[in-house]
Amino acid sequence: MNPTPPTPPKPTPTPKPTPTHAHTPTHAQTPTPTHTPTHPLRVAVIGYGLAGSVFHAPLVAATDGLVLDTVVTSDPGRQAQAREAYPDVRITASPEDVWARDPEAAVDLVVIASPNKTHVPLATAALNAGIPVVVDKPLAATAAEARELAELADRTGTFLSVFQNRRWDNDFLTLRRLLSAGELGDVQRFESRFERWRPQLKGGWRESGAPEEIGGLLYDLGSHVVDQALVLFGPAVRVYAETDVRRPGAETDDDTFIAITHANGVRSHLYVSATTAQLGPRFRVLGSRAGYVKYGLDPQEAALREGHRPGGDGTPWGEEPEHMWGRLGSGESPLTGGGTPVPTQPGDYPAYYAAVAAALRGGGQAPVTAHEAAQCLAVLEAARVSSRDGVTVDL
Structure with a gap:
């Protein structure tokens, strides 16, 4: 009566990729590579409370092929905490600073680790800017909102995944x-x-x-x-x-x-x-x-x-x-x-962020999709x- 579940993806050593936004994923957000990877993908983490400081920033920093480039928080204490933990990271107070960057300074992945009510508007802004996105759970308040984000990702050809670390x-x-x-x-x-x-x-x-x-x-x-x-x-x-x-x-x-x-x-x-x-x-x-x-x-x-x-x-x-x-x-x-x-x-x-890095390089699907998040929210x-x-x- 119980199906045989697939084994979660495992991290594997990979070459370091070149930053790019030329992702062309399928319905399951599987990007197609368009270049030869030479540099790590630059990641911005929005929010530096529990989720951002304990889970996302450390896991991003520990993943081959990813580099923690930016932390977005308006709280001075959390800004100081991020600088101490990651001396080379850029600190900014507003997500708009991430969307508005010049192409040579653009990030290759945005991680939304801010309060739940901000998940949908921030994910929408990132997807409309063509920036791949990871959103902490819950993706949205409703299954309908989650499906709308999934459809937006499909329309824009932009990677979208939900952080379900458990x-x-x-x-x-x-x-x-x-x-x-x-x-x-x-x-x-x-x-x-x-x-x-x-x-x-x-x-x-x-x-x-x-x-x-x-x-x-x-x-x-x-x-x-x-x-x-x-x-x-x-x-x-x-x-x-x-x-x-x-x-x-x-x-x-x-x-x-x-x-x-x-x-x-x-x-x-x-x-x-x-x-x-x-x-x-x-x-x-x-x-x-x-x-x-x-x-x-x-x-x-x-x-x-x-x-x-x-x-x-x-x-x-x-x-x-x-x-x-x-x-x-x-x-x-x-x-x-x-x-x-x-x-x-x-x-x-x-393994989660290793799978994200592999997907952004064209080597696999998003480890958790927005369509799966919608089923959970239902x-x-x-x-x-x-x-x-x-x-x-x-x-």
Whole structure:
């Protein structure tokens, strides 16, 4: 019942390319090379908060064939932080400065890591300027907006991809391997939890209840768990959800459950929460032959937050200790040692930007497309309706 998913692209050493905007992608945004590569592609990162400083800038800087050229932020403190981390980077306060550059100084890729409400207007401006774009998730507030961006990218022949880094989590890669090998038999239920214990509000736009901010966990962590479920088990045909506001003073959902029925019959039960005092398993996958249970989050985000970089100190990237491995088996609890330990495949966030670089050089498709993002957003929209109206939504 579960399809065999394709293996995510892996980074491979490649020659350094010449900057160019002469990309002619297909419907899946696959650029056609028009030159012989000799120089790295120059990248501008718009936004230097959590997404820009922890994820995008470090991963871009660590990718062969890419160079971090510009950071766009109007915040003086973040400008200083970027200069300290990347002394040679250009700093500008406005995205318009990127669109207006002379051709010899133009960037070859824009990464939009700014607040959610800016994703659509900034992506639209970049695509209209003919500049390839990576947009942090969620791409937009609605599936319709995501499809419009996909159509704009197709019309302008400009590369567009969405940053869904959790496709390269260690547990997700391991589960894909187990499914490909048929270790679980036919999957019947997929349980995925992205839970945290954060009883105190942090503030900021992510916790705002203003609709234009696109805040709350449904669109934040929900974007990850829904995308993973769709990649593993295919299209959704039915959605049910419960979204709750638990913490005093909270304005938007901080404890959410989503149930998806996939076209192939698999049921996905997805939990995202900031109010979980006792964390459940990250994955619990039940099949006709065996089950797989895995606790703990992928270590790459924590490593990036602590200042570690892929390949920076020569240590293996994305690996976790043996005691964190998941277990595969039947009829026994993994908490009491039941089942067989399954070595966790190392996480590989660097693979995303390696695939982007390869696509811009004409060597492959965008690692995550806007059309895929639209499918994820359709589920998130259905979940919002389901919770609001107390109904199950058919897609």
